[in-house]
Amino acid sequence: MKRIGKKRQGDIEPDLTSFSDIANLLIIFFILTTTLARPWGRKVDMPSAATPPQQQNQQSDTPTINLMKDRITVSDGGKEGEKEVTMNELKQFLWKKNFPQMDEKHKNVSVETSDDVPYERYYQVVTAIAAAGGVVAILTD
Secondary structure: OOOOOOOOOOOOOOOOHHHHHHHHHHHHHHHHHOOOOOOOOOOOOOOOOOOOHHHHHHOOOOOEEEEOOOOEEEEOOOOOOEEEEOHHHHHHHHHHOOHHHOOHHHOEEEEEEOOOOOHHHHHHHHHHHHHHOOEEEEEOO
16 A cells, blocks of 8 residues: 555655756846836926916916816816816817917816816826917816
């Protein structure tokens, strides 16, 4: 009858030290040959904190984009009030503002978001503002 777990004197165990050497060499090889991909994204200029909040509220010509889960509204800061727009209409609105020709302090675009806005939608709006030459001003409660 064969005993389980006990070794006989005639059993031979292979030498496993060469396997650890090969594993170390493979680790070194993969570390040296790995190329690290640099993360990419869009550069976004944020407004400086030097302007007091009272002065920002007095600028009525600052466009405001209000992001909600299912819709986007835009107010131009004028008497028109808010109007609901699609993403393409928002891009057209931002390009009509001609931000590259404006003074630095008038390039701000206020973005108000609700808590349930998906990140992808927020990123699309911020990218559209940056592509048009505007500077994002995020409003929080």
